[in-house]
Amino acid sequence: MSTDETGHGGAQTPGSAGNPGGPGQEFLQLITPAGERISHPEFDFWVRDITDEQLCSLFEDMTVIRRIDVEATALQRQGELALWPPLLGQEAAQVGSGRSLRADDFVFSSYRENGVAYCRGVDLTDLLRVWRGNASGGWDPYSINMATPQIIIGAQTLHATGYAMGIQNDGADAVAVTYFGDGATSEGDVNEAMVFAASFQAPVVFFCTNNHWAISEPVRLQSHIQLADRATGFGIPSLRVDGNDVLAVMAATRLALDRARRGGGPTFIEAVTYRMGPHTTADDPTRYRDANELEDWAAKDPISRLAGLLDRKGLLTPELQQQVKDKADSVASEMRRGCTTMPEPQPLDVFKHVYSTPNSWLERQQDHYARYLASFGDPAGAVSEEGAR
Amino acid sequence: MTQLTFARAINAGLRKSLENDSKVVLLGEDIGTLGGVFRVTDGLQKDFGTHRVVDTPLAESAIVGTAVGLAYRGYRPVVEIQFDGFIYPAFDQIVSQVAKLHYRTRGAVKMPITIRVPFGGGIGSPEHHSESPEAYFTHTSGLRVVTVANPQDAYTVIQQAIACDDPVLYFEPKRRYHDKGEVDESVDPASALPMDKARVLTDGSDVTLVAYGPLVKTAVDAASAAADEGISIEVIDLRSLAPVDYDAVVASVRKTGRLVVTHEAGQSGGLGAEVAASITERCFYHLEAAPVRVTGFDIPYPYSKLEMHHLPGLDRILDGVDRALGRPNSLSGLEG
Ligand SMILES: Cc1ncc(C[n+]2csc(CCOP(=O)(O)OP(=O)(O)O)c2C)c(N)n1
Numbered sequence: 001m002s003t004d005e006t007g008h009g010g011a012q013t014p015g016s017a018g019n020p021g022g023p024g025q026e027f028l029q030l031i032t033p034a035g036e037r038i039s040h041p042e043f044d045f046w047v048r049d050i051t052d053e054q055l056c057s058l059f060e061d062m063t064v065i066r067r068i069d070v071e072a073t074a075l076q077r078q079g080e081l082a083l084w085p086p087l088l089g090q091e092a093a094q095v096g097s098g099r100s101l102r103a104d105d106f107v108f109s110s111y112r113e114n115g116v117a118y119c120r121g122v123d124l125t126d127l128l129r130v131w132r133g134n135a136s137g138g139w140d141p142y143s144i145n146m147a148t149p150q151i152i153i154g155a156q157t158l159h160a161t162g163y164a165m166g167i168q169n170d171g172a173d174a175v176a177v178t179y180f181g182d183g184a185t186s187e188g189d190v191n192e193a194m195v196f197a198a199s200f201q202a203p204v205v206f207f208c209t210n211n212h213w214a215i216s217e218p219v220r221l222q223s224h225i226q227l228a229d230r231a232t233g234f235g236i237p238s239l240r241v242d243g244n245d246v247l248a249v250m251a252a253t254r255l256a257l258d259r260a261r262r263g264g265g266p267t268f269i270e271a272v273t274y275r276m277g278p279h280t281t282a283d284d285p286t287r288y289r290d291a292n293e294l295e296d297w298a299a300k301d302p303i304s305r306l307a308g309l310l311d312r313k314g315l316l317t318p319e320l321q322q323q324v325k326d327k328a329d330s331v332a333s334e335m336r337r338g339c340t341t342m343p344e345p346q347p348l349d350v351f352k353h354v355y356s357t358p359n360s361w362l363e364r365q366q367d368h369y370a371r372y373l374a375s376f377g378d379p380a381g382a383v384s385e386e387g388a389r
Numbered sequence: 390m391t392q393l394t395f396a397r398a399i400n401a402g403l404r405k406s407l408e409n410d411s412k413v414v415l416l417g418e419d420i421g422t423l424g425g426v427f428r429v430t431d432g433l434q435k436d437f438g439t440h441r442v443v444d445t446p447l448a449e450s451a452i453v454g455t456a457v458g459l460a461y462r463g464y465r466p467v468v469e470i471q472f473d474g475f476i477y478p479a480f481d482q483i484v485s486q487v488a489k490l491h492y493r494t495r496g497a498v499k500m501p502i503t504i505r506v507p508f509g510g511g512i513g514s515p516e517h518h519s520e521s522p523e524a525y526f527t528h529t530s531g532l533r534v535v536t537v538a539n540p541q542d543a544y545t546v547i548q549q550a551i552a553c554d555d556p557v558l559y560f561e562p563k564r565r566y567h568d569k570g571e572v573d574e575s576v577d578p579a580s581a582l583p584m585d586k587a588r589v590l591t592d593g594s595d596v597t598l599v600a601y602g603p604l605v606k607t608a609v610d611a612a613s614a615a616a617d618e619g620i621s622i623e624v625i626d627l628r629s630l631a632p633v634d635y636d637a638v639v640a641s642v643r644k645t646g647r648l649v650v651t652h653e654a655g656q657s658g659g660l661g662a663e664v665a666a667s668i669t670e671r672c673f674y675h676l677e678a679a680p681v682r683v684t685g686f687d688i689p690y691p692y693s694k695l696e697m698h699h700l701p702g703l704d705r706i707l708d709g710v711d712r713a714l715g716r717p718n719s720l721s722g723l724e725g
Contacts, residue, residue, distance in 0.1 A: 082513045082693055111515075133693030136516055151517050152475065153447055186446035188478060214447055216423035222446045288422040347698045350691040365656070365686050369698070372708060372719040 027240040027272050030247040033300045035308015037247075046251035052315055058099065058246050059310060060324045062091040062303050065115040067328035069277075071335055072114075072128065076281045080339050082133045085112045089244070089276030092302030093209050095119060096249025097271070100257060101177060106163055107146040108156035109179040112209070116179060120144040124331065125338030134345050154180055154187035157206065161193045164202035164260075173261040177205045183214025185230060186222045194234040194268070201265035205256045206231065208268065209243065211275035216288035231268030243273030244302040273302070347373060390573050396429050396566040398540035399505075401574060402547035403430065403467065407437050410465060413551055415442045416452055417469030417505075426471055427507060427566055449479035456502045457486050465501045465551055473508040474517025480525070487556045488531035503550045504558045508536075509603040509653050510700055511564035513693040520690055521654035526558050527631040527663070534631040535584050536560040538605035540570035542628065548578040557584075560630075562603035585629040587637035593623030596710050597641040599650045599664055601627040604701060608651060611706040622710065630660055638664065639671050646677040647713040651701050656684040683709035 030047065031037055069086050076084040087094065090112070098119030101107070109116055117127055121144050129135040130149065137148035150156040160178030167174050184190050185208060197204050208227055212219050223230060228238040237259075241252045249271055256267035274297035278285045310316040351366040393401065406413045415430060421444035424431030434442035445452050449470060456466035470476045476483070483504065490498050510519030526534050533555050537543040543561070550557040582588065590605070591612045600608035605626045612622035623641050627633065642648050648668050650661035665680035683701045691699050711718035 083515060130515060130692070133513060133515075136689070136692050151515060152478075183447040186448045186451075188448060188450050214418075215426070216419045216421075217444055217447070221444060287424070345692070345694050347695060350686065350688055350695050350698055354688050362687055368720060369686070371723075372705065375708070375719040376704075 027242050027270075028248045028252060029242040029245050030251060031245045031305055031309050033244075033305055035305055035310075035312055037309055037312075040251075043248070043251040043255075046254045047247050050247070050250070052313065055306070055310060055313075056315055056320055058095055059303070059306050059320075060327055061095045061099065061115075061119065062246065062306065063324050064328045064331050065091050065095065065118055066303060067332050068114065068118065068124070068127075068335060071332040072131070073277070073281060075128070075336065075339055076131070081128060081131045081281075083280055083282060084131050085114075085280045086275075086277035087112050087115055089274045089297065089302065090209060090211055091115055092246040092306070093243040093249055093271040093273050096246040097177070097179075097207055097253040097269075100250050100253040102174065102257075103145065104172075104174040105145065105257070106160075106174065106176050107179070108160040108163070108176065109146065109149055110153075110156065110181060110184070111149040111151055112181070113149070113179045117144070117146060120146045122146070123338075124335040125342060128335065128339045129342065132339060132342060134342055152189075154184040154190040154193075156180065157184070157190045157193035158196070160204050160206075161197045161200075161202050161266075164197065164204035164266075165200055167203055168200070173203075175203045175205060175257050175260040177207055177257075179207045179209060181214060182208065182210040182212065182219040182227055183217060183222055184208070185227055191234075194231060194236055194266070197266040198235040201263070203260035203263075204266045205253065205260060206236070206266060206268040207253070208270045210270050210272050211243075212273075213275055213279070213285075213289065215279045215283065216285075226270065228268060228270035236266045236268050238268035238270065240270045240272065243271030244300050244305060246302060246306055274300075390571050392569050393540050393544070393572040394567050394569050395537075395540050395543050395561070396427055398544040398570070398572050399429050399547050399561065400431060400433070401572070402544040403433060403551075404436075405574075406465075406467070406548050406551040407433065407441060410551075412463060413441070413465045413467060414459065415467045415469070416445050416456060417443075418445060418447055418452075418471050420444060420469050425469060427563065429505075429507075429561070429566075430469065449475055449477075450482050453479040453482040453487065453502075453504065457482065457490070457500065460500050460502050461498060465503075467503040467505065467551055470504060470506045472514075472518045473506055473520040473522055476504075476506055476522060483526070483532070483556075483558075484529045488529045491555070492531055499554045500556045501551070501554050502556045503547070503553075504556070505547075506558060506560050507563035507566075508560045509562050509564060510690060510696050511603065513696070515693070516690065519696065521652065521685065523558075523560055523630050524654055524659050527660060528658075531556070532631060533557045533585070533629070534560070535629050536562065536602035537628070538562065538565075538600075538602055538626050540568070540572050541576070544572050544574065545576055545578050545581045546584045546628070549581070549584040552578065553584070560602055564603050565606065568606070585632055585634060587628055587634035588626045589637065589641065590624040590626050591622065593621040593645060595621045595645055596647040596649055596713050597623050597625060597638065597645045598706070598710065599625045599627055599638060599648065599661075601630060601652065601660075603653060604651050604706075607701065607703055608706060611703045611710070614703060615707060615710060620710065620714065627660075627664075633660075633664065633667070635664075635667055635671065638668055642668055642672045643675045646675055648672075648676070648680040649683060649706070649709045649713050650680065651683040651706050651709070653685050653700055655687045656682055657687050659684055678713050678715060681709045681713045 094115030098116040126139040160176040164176040228240040231238040421434035661682040
């Protein structure tokens with residue numbers, strides 16, 4: 001493999017062809033479900049620098065993220081959160097991509113990328129603010145270079161493309177990365193984002209998490225071809241990777257980031273994985289999905305796969321396991337504490353930040369509401385449906 | 390008569406329409422196998438097949454835009470927009486195409502499309518799940534906009550909407566989906582109260598209180614609380630937001646001399662403004678006080694911990710009634 005002086009791939013950047021796995025292989029894979037490292041003529045290049053220590057750290061990330069997810073689901077069940085969108089099963093896709101990014105790259109995600117947010121360094125209390133119902137957005141996007149989660153399906157892909165056009169104008173080599181689901185690829189916004197990205201060769205990575213379901217709708221309802229092939233129609237090169245293989249995801253993301261940084265334009269990555277939990281804690285997947293399917297995918301679990309690799313390398317020591325468990329425990333308890341001690345928002349907070357400067361019209365509404373609340377001895381009495389009179 | 394929840398009543402009405410007219414087709418996200426995220430279409434795909442009850446890809450503009458094509462072809466599409474906040478990707482198709490095709494073709498093309506939208510707040514959801522977008526559509530000529538406030542109406546009006554040759558936005562108050570009520574399934578929608586007529590729910594002589602959708606129940610509760618204090622409120626369930634049945638409101642205000650309008654949507658440019666202005670024009674000499682609006686604030690729908698502050702509740706409505714009556718209220722002593 002030729003490299004230029006920056007250490008990046010040379011003129012023949014590997015994987016520029018649409019079929020990364022080569023003939024007969026459905027997607028790029030570097031670790032088998034049994035945890036065996038398989039070598040790949042082109043993609044090994046992109047993870048050649050990953051040390052044993054880094055592998056252990058990826059294992060820790062994925063374990064911690066799963067623990068965050070389980071803990072948040074428990075918090076929802078205990079009434080501490082209004083809702084939670086689990087990412088169970090998607091840890092490799094989120095960590096493999098999230099850990100490939102530079103601090104000055106900027107992420108535009110959906111509501112399910114809590115693992116990516118963790119990789120960006122999100123404060124765990126901030127992560128829960130929205131889901132507890134205490135805020136409209138959990139964090140300052142510029143503090144971790146990640147926009148707050150998008151609920152409107154696919155809208156963020158346009159934002160990422162626009163941000164990337166800005167990077168381009170500025171002559172910088174950062175990259176905008178946008179995460180969205182398989183269902184999102186049907187939305188007009190996502191298709192329009194690809195049109196713009198291709199037209200302007202914007203430095204944006206479209207990271208599509210194909211977790212096979214859009215609430216109750218299987219991916220085949222959204223597309224009759226592989227999602228990765230859709231991008232090709234827009235003139236955007238694409239890669240299809242095993243989304244449960246953290247190294248494969250990393251290799252593909254690094255390639256795409258490198259291409260964007262060097263002026264090569266957008267790349268579309270389809271990470272093939274599976275949503276092992278419900279769509280959200282309000283969803284009941286037994287109504288639409290076969291239990292066998294879940295079992296098949298459990299056998300391809302991303303965390304046990306990496307554990308298998310570590311084991312083969314003699315790295316999965318009791319000390320490592322203990323250390324990872326301790327970290328997950330402490331993150332979970334820190335998150336729980338942050339959640340349960342979050343200060344309650346105050347009624348008049350609803351009037352804050354509607355505009356960047358005050359206006360008398362809204363101030364009047366706020367003033368009237370303050371008077372209304374003050375007309376009750378106990379302000380809480382003013383807001384029940386039944387009333388306090 | 391059977392006891393049905395709101396959601397089951399709509400389901401029963403959809404079922405009737407599917408049975409009675411083979412041109413009726415349902416389209417939307419998750420409406421088939423799952424039966425909709427609120428289970429409003431539960432069981433319909435099983436009984437009518439995947440060509441009558443269609444799970445669509447995730448694309449609201451396409452859902453409404455293809456309904457336009459189906460209507461051209463003689464079908465009567467009933468589309469579900471999963472939540473109020475997701476109607477905006479379809480906005481262009483609704484206001485530029487659905488609303489105008491009858492006019493544009495001088496009546497040659499009918500657009501008997503029903504767009505079902507769960508709307509309003511009060512269920513503790515994240516953003517985009519609790520909006521009241523009705524005013525965007527009442528501002529667009531050519532659309533009919535209706536809401537329902539009890540299971541019987543839910544059952545009857547959905548059938549009237551589907552049978553109507555005009556496009557109808559059918560707003561479902563999602564926080565009432567689980568409320569139960571008597572439903573007479575033998576009612577003939579053709580001879581029931583037409584969907585564009587308002588209904589007087591309680592007789593009253595002191596104040597006319599106009600509400601629709603989710604706030605109708607709150608308004609009725611407010612009227613009975615006021616009755617305990619000797620105030621007689623006439624509650625009107627508007628039902629149709631476009632066109633508004635002004636004759637019904639005028640008749641009531643002529644009697645009471647006072648008007649309070651309440652809705653969850655923000656105040657500015659909302660339906661309350663329209664009703665207040667129209668009634669002022671038509672009843673100026675009958676009014677004994679300026680019309681009062683009790684509405685959501687002019688803010689984005691707030692996060693769930695504070696949503697009950699934004700949503701007009703019983704006490705806020707009664708405070709508005711006090712204002713209309715010149716009784717002591719939270720704004721007493723303030724000028725203008
Ligand atoms: C514009 C819009 N339409 C509908 C919805 C409701 N909705 C929320 S999540 C979802 C499914 C999304 O599936 P996918 O894009 O595959 O992402 P996943 O949830 O699987 O991560 C739907 C239909 C929405 N949030 N926004």
